[in-house]
Amino acid sequence: MIGLIKICFETVEEKMFPNFYNTLIRPLLEYCVQAWSPHLKKNIEILENVQKRATKLVRQYKDMEYEDRLKVLELPKLEDRRIRVDMILTYRLIKGDKGVDYTKFFSLANIPYNLRRHSKQIARTHMNLNVSTSFFSRRVIEKWNNLTEYEISAPNVSIFKSRYDEKELNGR
Incomplete structure (x- = not known):
């Protein structure tokens, strides 16, 4: 899904990102999470890497640290x-x-x-x-x-x- 967004849009503005993320990406990461919630650290990191990659879509924040991007975009970690x-x-x-x-x-x-x-x-x-x-x-x-x-x-x-x-x- 992140790849499709990159293909369709040259850049993702900060104003557009919440719409893309909340409607296209996060539902896939959280679908039926009560049943399959990962407990192994490697699986938790795999999911978190998807969000990490998604937050890099916003060009002006691409070079920021992941934690800083989360704060600026007002997103919690997926584990939270x-x-x-x-x-x-x-x-x-x-x-x-x-x-x-x-x-x-x-x-x-x-x-x-x-x-x-x-x-x-x-x-x-x-x-x-x-x-x-x-x-x-x-x-x-x-x-x-x-x-x-x-x-x-x-x-x-x-x-x-x-x-x-x-x-x-x-x-x-």
Whole structure:
């Protein structure tokens, strides 16, 4: 897709890049990411290299470092996007928005609510297989449990997204 854009356009202006990227490239990189999210470093780097190459389409930023291009173009790393998508799906499952019983994926912990934890903690279960750590139901536990009560008590998914994004922006 990046090659086709290069063939069709001599240069990509900064104003045009978000349209190209958000409609043509990123959907391919994020399609069904909850099911296939990479866990091996080499696979994560392969995906990140696609975004790295795509950000070089903007001629005036071509010689900048990748991290700087991301900041200027206001793009997160793909790994951060995958975590965000996982958190949104977890929120929707627990709230019942998806019409799927979340207990098929994980169970809530029976621990008393206190100031350090929110009320929807996911129970940690022991698995013998190392490969299971990359399963959706396993990889979301730590990140979800680190969210605040303020975030998970959002009345709808849009507010959850904005609260999550606000935390991530302030956390950087």
